[in-house]
Amino acid sequence: MQTSNHLLRALHTPRGLSFGAWQMLPGRNVSRALCRPGYDWVLVDTEHGNIDDGAMHEAVAAVASMGTASPIVRIAAAEGWMVKRAYTGLHRSS
DSSP states (O other), rough: OSSOOOOHHHTSSSOOOOOOEOOOOOOHHHHHHHHTTOEEEEEETTTSSOOOHHHHHHHHHHHHSSSSEEEEOSSSOOOOOOOOHHHHHHHOOO
16 A cells, blocks of 8 residues: 655755656546556546546555556546545555
């Protein structure tokens, strides 16, 4: 499981840069593959990607389990219920 926030650590370097991947296809294997190149974060796009809640929860758990990147979720809209569903998924993966 993820033990540190890789995005935050990258932003606190002298250069202050982070690099990441954008996941728009569902699948925990896709999530794991995106963690391998050494990105600081993987963004799971539920707004424009073909990712439902179940696939989002799987993706977040897969990214966190790799321990090499921080999972980020992009929700479809700034609605409280969407934030809650994404947060619940993040909480379950930790």
